[in-house]
Amino acid sequence: MIQIxxxxxxxxxxxxxxxxLAERDQFPEITARVVGLRRQLLVLDMCGVTFMDSTGAAFLISLADAGRRRGGATVLRGCDERDLFVLEVCGALDLFRIDTDHACARDDASA
Structure with missing residues (x-):
């Protein structure tokens, strides 16, 4: 689920x-909504992400690229090492600022 x-x-x-890949059908609509909002800063809160593949990475890359073309910035918050690795392998890690100060509020009951 993605909330804006x-x-x-x-x-x-x-x-x-x-x-x-299973979530890709919602990506174009979300991308259009985010781009249409025209904010200078996009924060991607990844604390609740359980798995990301190259399709998910491509979605994040497209959001960051659209923001960069408008002079904006994209921040990854709560992104784990596995997801950072996927973005690095895609050659796109430099499109993002990494929020290293953020501490995710994890629900210990679900861990």
């Missing part, structure tokens, strides 16, 4: 569950 929240300068996507 906005403030005057920021769009935040909170992503939970798998970000993969």
């Amino acid at each position: 929240a906005t403030s005057p300068a920021t769009t935040t996507l909170t992503i939970t569950g798998d970000l993969d």
Whole structure:
């Protein structure tokens, strides 16, 4: 599931569950909505992501690229090492700022 929240300068996507081929049908609509909001900063909250494949990575890359073309920035928050590796293998890690200060609020009951 992907939820969109906005403030005057920021769009935040909170992503939970798998970000993969099975979810690709929703990516074009979400991309259009985010691009249409025209905020300078896009925050991708990945704390709830359980799995990301190259299709999910391509979705994140397209969002970051669209923001960069408008002079904006994209921040990855709560992204684990596995997901960072996927983006690195895709050659796209430099499109993102990594929020290294964020600590995800993990639900210990589900861990």
